[in-house]
Amino acid sequence: MSFQTEIILIAALTAFSCAIPGVFLVLRGVALMSDAISHAILLGIVVMFFMVKTLDSPLLIIGAALTGVLTVTLTEVLINTNRLKKDAAIGLVFPLFFSIGVILISKYAGNVHIDLDAVLLGELALAPFHRMDIGGLDLGPVGLWMMGTISLINVVGLLLFYKELKLATFDKGLATSLGFSPVLIHYGLMTVTSVTTVGAFEVAGSVLVVALIIAPPATAFLLTTKLSRMIGISMAVGVASAVLGYGMAYVLDASIAGSMATMNGVLFLMALFFARERGLVSKVLSHFKKKLNFSVQMLLVQILGHEGLDNEDQENTVENMIDHMAWSAGFAKKIVQRAVQKNLITRNKSRLSLTPLGREMARQVMMF
Amino acid sequence: MTLIHDLFFDYTVRTVVLGTLVLGIVSGALGSFAVLRKQSLLGDAISHAALPGIAVAFMLTYSKSLLVLLIGAIISGILASLGMFLITEYTSLKKDAALGIVLSVFFGFGMVLLTIIQRLPTANKAGLNRFLFGNAATLLEEDVIVMTIFGVVILAVLTLFWKEFKLVSFNPEFAATLGFPQKRLDIFLTSLIVCSIVIGLQTVGVVLMSAMIIAPAAAARQWTDRLGMMVVLAAIFGALAGLVGVMFSSQINNLPTGPVIVVAISTIVFASLGFAPNRGLFWAWKRNKSNQKQVKEDTFLTNLFYLSEGHDDVTHAHDIQALRSVGGASLDSVIRKLEESGYIHSTAYKHWGLTIKGHKYVRSLLVGMQA
Amino acid sequence: MNSIIPAVEVRDLTVAYKEKPVLWDIDIKVPHGVLMAIVGPNGAGKTTLIKAILGLIKPAAGSVFINGNVYQKSFRSVGYVPQRGSVDWDFPTNALDVVLMGRYGHLGWFKRPGKRDVEIAMECLEKVGMADFAYRQINQLSGGQQQRVFLARALAQDSQIYFMDEPFVGVDAKTEKAIVALLKELRGKEKTVIVVHHDLQTLKDYFDWALLLNVRKIAMGPVKDIITQENLSQAYSGKTPFVGKDTTINLDAL
Numbered sequence: 001m002s003f004q005t006e007i008i009l010i011a012a013l014t015a016f017s018c019a020i021p022g023v024f025l026v027l028r029g030v031a032l033m034s035d036a037i038s039h040a041i042l043l044g045i046v047v048m049f050f051m052v053k054t055l056d057s058p059l060l061i062i063g064a065a066l067t068g069v070l071t072v073t074l075t076e077v078l079i080n081t082n083r084l085k086k087d088a089a090i091g092l093v094f095p096l097f098f099s100i101g102v103i104l105i106s107k108y109a110g111n112v113h114i115d116l117d118a119v120l121l122g123e124l125a126l127a128p129f130h131r132m133d134i135g136g137l138d139l140g141p142v143g144l145w146m147m148g149t150i151s152l153i154n155v156v157g158l159l160l161f162y163k164e165l166k167l168a169t170f171d172k173g174l175a176t177s178l179g180f181s182p183v184l185i186h187y188g189l190m191t192v193t194s195v196t197t198v199g200a201f202e203v204a205g206s207v208l209v210v211a212l213i214i215a216p217p218a219t220a221f222l223l224t225t226k227l228s229r230m231i232g233i234s235m236a237v238g239v240a241s242a243v244l245g246y247g248m249a250y251v252l253d254a255s256i257a258g259s260m261a262t263m264n265g266v267l268f269l270m271a272l273f274f275a276r277e278r279g280l281v282s283k284v285l286s287h288f289k290k291k292l293n294f295s296v297q298m299l300l301v302q303i304l305g306h307e308g309l310d311n312e313d314q315e316n317t318v319e320n321m322i323d324h325m326a327w328s329a330g331f332a333k334k335i336v337q338r339a340v341q342k343n344l345i346t347r348n349k350s351r352l353s354l355t356p357l358g359r360e361m362a363r364q365v366m367m368f
Numbered sequence: 369m370t371l372i373h374d375l376f377f378d379y380t381v382r383t384v385v386l387g388t389l390v391l392g393i394v395s396g397a398l399g400s401f402a403v404l405r406k407q408s409l410l411g412d413a414i415s416h417a418a419l420p421g422i423a424v425a426f427m428l429t430y431s432k433s434l435l436v437l438l439i440g441a442i443i444s445g446i447l448a449s450l451g452m453f454l455i456t457e458y459t460s461l462k463k464d465a466a467l468g469i470v471l472s473v474f475f476g477f478g479m480v481l482l483t484i485i486q487r488l489p490t491a492n493k494a495g496l497n498r499f500l501f502g503n504a505a506t507l508l509e510e511d512v513i514v515m516t517i518f519g520v521v522i523l524a525v526l527t528l529f530w531k532e533f534k535l536v537s538f539n540p541e542f543a544a545t546l547g548f549p550q551k552r553l554d555i556f557l558t559s560l561i562v563c564s565i566v567i568g569l570q571t572v573g574v575v576l577m578s579a580m581i582i583a584p585a586a587a588a589r590q591w592t593d594r595l596g597m598m599v600v601l602a603a604i605f606g607a608l609a610g611l612v613g614v615m616f617s618s619q620i621n622n623l624p625t626g627p628v629i630v631v632a633i634s635t636i637v638f639a640s641l642g643f644a645p646n647r648g649l650f651w652a653w654k655r656n657k658s659n660q661k662q663v664k665e666d667t668f669l670t671n672l673f674y675l676s677e678g679h680d681d682v683t684h685a686h687d688i689q690a691l692r693s694v695g696g697a698s699l700d701s702v703i704r705k706l707e708e709s710g711y712i713h714s715t716a717y718k719h720w721g722l723t724i725k726g727h728k729y730v731r732s733l734l735v736g737m738q739a
Numbered sequence: 740m741n742s743i744i745p746a747v748e749v750r751d752l753t754v755a756y757k758e759k760p761v762l763w764d765i766d767i768k769v770p771h772g773v774l775m776a777i778v779g780p781n782g783a784g785k786t787t788l789i790k791a792i793l794g795l796i797k798p799a800a801g802s803v804f805i806n807g808n809v810y811q812k813s814f815r816s817v818g819y820v821p822q823r824g825s826v827d828w829d830f831p832t833n834a835l836d837v838v839l840m841g842r843y844g845h846l847g848w849f850k851r852p853g854k855r856d857v858e859i860a861m862e863c864l865e866k867v868g869m870a871d872f873a874y875r876q877i878n879q880l881s882g883g884q885q886q887r888v889f890l891a892r893a894l895a896q897d898s899q900i901y902f903m904d905e906p907f908v909g910v911d912a913k914t915e916k917a918i919v920a921l922l923k924e925l926r927g928k929e930k931t932v933i934v935v936h937h938d939l940q941t942l943k944d945y946f947d948w949a950l951l952l953n954v955r956k957i958a959m960g961p962v963k964d965i966i967t968q969e970n971l972s973q974a975y976s977g978k979t980p981f982v983g984k985d986t987t988i989n990l991d992a993l
Contacts, residue, residue: 261476
């Protein structure tokens with residue numbers, strides 16, 4: 001494998017494994033916990049590095065992941081004191097952990113093989129130089145093995161606990177009554193997020209892990225309403241952002257992780273505007289159509305309300321509709337035309353009257 | 369004392385200290401409103417999102433003037449707010465997902481631009497990295513002048529619109545019924561918060577600036593129940609943390625200012641959460657403990673009261689073995705305390721009865737419960 | 740005050756959320772000096788109607804007049820008691836300060852409340868029996884006390900027409916009494932009061948008029964005229980609530 005292929009593979013695997021916990025974080029409304037975790041684990045990584053003296057040990061991953069869970073716990077403890085709002089509590093704990101991590105790195109820069117830029121960006125470009133080497137046999141980059149393992153863990157976990165996760169996400173009450181502890185599921189998810197984040201840290205760095213965890217599921221969310229499909233699309237979007245991001249970084253000769261985040265943003269924007277049902281464009285179109293139909297209904301009800309009254313001739317006129325409904329003259333014209341077209345009203349100069357069909361429809365609308 | 373000497377006579381120290389004070393005061397004051405309006409994490413998003421704006425401003429002008437970079441930061445901060453508004457208003461994605469996407473994507477794009485800038489053949493390119501973790505030592509006098517002007521204007525506007533900002537923060541709908549343009553005031557106040565974030569970026573950095581919005585306000589809230597006092601205290605805490613940060617990072621090589629400031633302000637927050645009068649958790653724990661003790665004593669006395677009801681002599685002593693299971697292990701200390709206060713007396717080993725005083729007390733208790 | 744111009748007039752008001760009508764073609768005229776309850780089942784649009792009248796919600800069609808003027812020109816003659824749950828009671832402020840906010844509309848831009856405003860606010864707190872709590876932090880007040888602070892704030896607005904959104908929800912007996920006394924006092928002063936209300940049983944005792952609402956206007960007028968089995972079953976889609984002498988009916992439970 002060329003270095004390039006290796007980098008793309010590692011990036012794709014990272015995005016793939018981040019998307020799995022990401023879907024549930026986004027659906028459960030705790031997406032920003034990934035931001036807190038990805039920052040806080042820096043402290044865990046530095047402290048564990050002092051203890052195990054290497055960046056590759058599984059012990060380091062476990063220790064660092066524990067810092068992530070600790071952050072979540074501490075944040076929840078703070079919220080439960082009722083002295084702070086939830087969002088303030090989230091924003092207090094992780095900056096502290098992260099700051100201590102940065103200070104330790106700066107202070108012992110010579111001993112810790114992490115530099116500050118890598119903390120934010122990861123050092124994916126260097127990943128191929130870090131080889132898994134057993135008895136002189138080159139087994140490929142360490143990063144590939146690490147992200148491969150984490151992906152496997154996440155996929156297996158997802159398959160094993162799919163039903164429980166689904167239930168706990170969409171119906172907390174039912175899940176509890178069926179004996180699935182929501183607390184256990186919550187912390188399980190946070191642990192998986194922490195482990196994934198520690199693994200992804202080397203690839204993407206603190207801030208950009210957040211893009212990999214939140215953006216693909218959010219994109220998928222706009223494209224489907226089915227959980228299983230959402231997971232699949234998230235994975236695909238994540239992998240696509242990795243490959244496209246690498247391409248962008250190659251062309252611009254810029255940060256790979258930054259480019260991956262940017263491509264995630266581009267994919268999300270495309271979904272935001274052009275998703276078939278939930279996209280802004282289709283929403284604007286259907287909103288306009290609904291508004292027209294709704295306005296026609298209002299027109300019919302208005303005419304019905306004044307039918308047979310003394311002032312009918314003054315009330316049921318285009319001018320009066322413009323006045324009453326606060327419509328513009330152009331819009332009123334459009335609505336009246338539409339109603340005439342659909343054979344709901346007849347128009348005699350500015351005087352409007354219901355057809356039998358229109359009267360029937362107005363009555364139905366009034367009944368709902 | 370050398371610091372005070374330097375403050376007046378050393379150009380660098382004076383500049384840095386002044387800049388940090390402005391940062392702390394402004395972010396503390398405006399942060400109070402952000403926290404009260406549940407916009408705490410908006411600070412996180414805006415500060416990260418400022419990065420591409422800073423980079424683009426530099427690429428367009430090749431200027432490192434703080435004013436130019438800040439205008440870039442403000443523009444991309446506003447774009448980010450707009451993006452979050454679009455997402456939360458027109459999709460059913462939750463607010464924190466919107467924040468997370470905007471934060472990480474803007475920041476990622478900013479990092480792409482920074483790596484491109486680093487390869488530009490022009491001189492004068494170094495130094496944008498200080499916006500990541502902050503470096504107070506790079507503050508120039510002209511930077512501080514820009515920051516001070518921004519800060520004074522922000523605080524002046526805050527004072528001028530004090531009544532209106534308080535009203536829209538507490539009860540926006542009521543503000544609207546009073547004829548105030550609530551939406552516009554909302555946007556105006558949020559813009560001020562964006563500006564207060566932006567002026568701190570060079571000192572604290574985009575990664576940690578959000579803490580300077582949240583932490584001073586969160587600490588100040590513990591000490592007071594008045595908005596005005598909270599804003600003043602938050603400003604003081606912010607300034608204090610800023611000073612500590614600058615002092616330490618100027619003493620130690622390669623230590624970015626942002627993290628030290630954050631550790632300082634976090635210390636203030638946790639101390640306030642623990643020991644602020646009234647709201648402090650330590651005092652609450654103590655109150656709770658003495659309450660529990662009181663309840664235990666009252667329960668014991670009431671039980672003795674009911675035991676004695678069958679007797680003519682209300683002070684008749686009983687074997688309290690039966691009560692032991694109720695009180696648990698600490699019953700001994702309860703008994704000792706009650707005997708010292710003269711509520712109970714003992715006739716034989718483990719036989720206790722109410723005194724007249726104790727009997728009166730229980731009766732008043734029971735009457736109180738019925739009322 | 741010209742008695743021919745109604746205190747509140749709503750013409751052909753339609754409000755829709757995402758094209759689903761919440762209020763449909765509402766026409767009402769509320770004369771001056773009446774104490775009117777808005778009743779109807781959950782989701783009938785009671786709160787929406789108040790908010791639309793106050794200009795807090797943009798209607799799809801129709802218009803609202805207060806004393807014959809659009810809201811923007813007549814907000815000084817309107818007092819508002821929002822739902823208690825609509826604000827964060829942990830906000831760092833005290834009862835007096837909240838009541839002073841009722842004066843802000845009269846003060847206009849930039850001007851701070853003065854000595855006279857503080858006096859007015861204290862009088863209003865006195866009226867609802869909360870003078871002793873003037874300097875109490877608002878999160879240390881009970882639900883009923885918080886509601887009374889909101890009432891005092893509306894009084895401080897010194898208005899002609901009051902709108903109250905569910906003031907009786909979740910309050911203690913003492914507060915309920917205080918609210919009722921206040922309603923009577925306001926009526927004695929010829930003020931117009933419009934209240935979103937839940938309890939059909941107290942309707943007759945507390946109010947002169949009622950508006951029976953369920954997306955559309957079912958009936959409006961003096962309470963005894965409009966609370967008929969026919970109107971009720973229409974409002975509650977066939978499920979007629981029994982309005983017995985000693986039964987309290989929570990309409991939302993239906």
